[in-house]
Amino acid sequence: MNWTILQALAPLPGAQPDFKACLAAFPALELAKTTPQDPTYHGEGDVLTHTIMVVEALLTSEAYQALPRDQQVTVFLAALLHDIAKHSTTVVDPVTGKIGQPGHSRKGAVDARIALWDAGAPFPIREAICRLIATHQVPFYALEDNRKGKTPEFIVRELSWHLDVPLLAMLAEADMRGRICPDKQKVLDNIELFRELAQEEGCYGQPRSFADSHTAVSYFRGADVHPDYPLFQEAGSSVIVMSGLPASGKDTWVAKHHPGLPVVSFDDAREELGLRHGKNEGMVAHHAIDKAKSLLREHTPFVWNATHLSPQMRDKTLDLLFAYHAKVRLVYLERPRTELLHRNHRRDTSLSNKALEGMLFKWEVPLPTEAHQVEYITEA
Numbered sequence: 357m358n359w360t361i362l363q364a365l366a367p368l369p370g371a372q373p374d375f376k377a378c379l380a381a382f383p384a385l386e387l388a389k390t391t392p393q394d395p396t397y398h399g400e401g402d403v404l405t406h407t408i409m410v411v412e413a414l415l416t417s418e419a420y421q422a423l424p425r426d427q428q429v430t431v432f433l434a435a436l437l438h439d440i441a442k443h444s445t446t447v448v449d450p451v452t453g454k455i456g457q458p459g460h461s462r463k464g465a466v467d468a469r470i471a472l473w474d475a476g477a478p479f480p481i482r483e484a485i486c487r488l489i490a491t492h493q494v495p496f497y498a499l500e501d502n503r504k505g506k507t508p509e510f511i512v513r514e515l516s517w518h519l520d521v522p523l524l525a526m527l528a529e530a531d532m533r534g535r536i537c538p539d540k541q542k543v544l545d546n547i548e549l550f551r552e553l554a555q556e557e558g559c560y561g562q563p564r565s566f567a568d569s570h571t572a573v574s575y576f577r578g579a580d581v582h583p584d585y586p587l588f589q590e591a592g593s594s595v596i597v598m599s600g601l602p603a604s605g606k607d608t609w610v611a612k613h614h615p616g617l618p619v620v621s622f623d624d625a626r627e628e629l630g631l632r633h634g635k636n637e638g639m640v641a642h643h644a645i646d647k648a649k650s651l652l653r654e655h656t657p658f659v660w661n662a663t664h665l666s667p668q669m670r671d672k673t674l675d676l677l678f679a680y681h682a683k684v685r686l687v688y689l690e691r692p693r694t695e696l697l698h699r700n701h702r703r704d705t706s707l708s709n710k711a712l713e714g715m716l717f718k719w720e721v722p723l724p725t726e727a728h729q730v731e732y733i734t735e736a
Contacts, residue, residue: 487723521561
């Protein structure tokens with residue numbers, strides 16, 4: 357499967373979708389045929405039936421038909437894949453029989469990322485699709501007060517930095533129209549209020565403006581600041597945080613662009629401690645963190661070189677850096693699967709290709725709100 361074929365799945369205005377071709381392109385969708393859903397929210401039945409209804413609702417939307425072709429492809433594939441992980445996340449309560457799919461949005465984004473990466477999808481379009489999948493239900497409930505401790509204003513501001521809010525609202529509306537449920541109109545009204553709030557905040561189709569990057573990253577990390585008023589930044593280290601799968605070229609990039617900077621690296625820590633990959637990782641982390649703290653206390657610029665694949669992994673590093681008032685530049689590198697495996701096989705490492713591929717299921721690309729500056733390098 358390649359990107360040219362996947363683009364063609366999105367029908368031109370007036371044409372009908374070829375669901376047989378969609379199933380051939382994404383075999384995981386076959387599993388959706390037999391994946392049940394809670395009938396309270398999905399009276400239409402299985403996940404594939406719902407997915408087809410969502411796609412058809414999207415295609416009949418005048419807003420969709422008016423989109424540029426690249427955005428049509430983006431939101432079409434997001435609709436097609438929005439519930440791709442429901443099969444693998446389905447749980448049935450043994451007592452009540454209630455069906456749930458916890459975490460299916462987030463896992464679906466990871467599953468879609470892997471499939472689209474292997475197909476050669478352009479990085480910006482692929483990540484736009486994955487971010488839509490990860491958040492496709494947010495407009496249903498975003499205006500509920502302090503959902504997960506976040507205000508509706510915070511939610512729309514943050515989302516506007518991650519994706520195109522009009523496309524997210526369009527996907528959410530199609531998701532709701534493509535089902536049978538008693539509260540459909542209530543949720544559709546919520547989606548419309550979500551649109552109106554984003555428009556009021558000046559972030560419907562563009563990121564919410566901030567006084568500067570430090571104010572923005574502080575706000576998104578929970579500081580009680582207003583976007584329009586700059587927050588004073590205390591003195592601290594300038595730190596480059598690397599992110600990317602093993603063998604994606606992080607060491608080479610650092611050596612080429614910042615050869616004089618100190619480097620904090622788990623690989624270096626393992627070598628200094630004489631440990632193989634996966635052995636006594638707690639000791640390795642402690643060794644690396646001690647070095648980082650020493651550099652931070654001296655306000656010394658340095659590079660933190662690690663995979664930092666998931667938000668949880670990055671948060672451990674970023675929490676430490678921001679606690680020391682560091683100015684953080686996050687650099688993400690990526691290469692195709694075949695190149696990664698070839699490089700990894702050739703290099704001197706205790707990480708097998710099988711173990712590397714196992715890491716893909718925790719692969720979540722950094723978001724623009726995670727640091728003062730976030731860069732994506734996807735070309736050699």
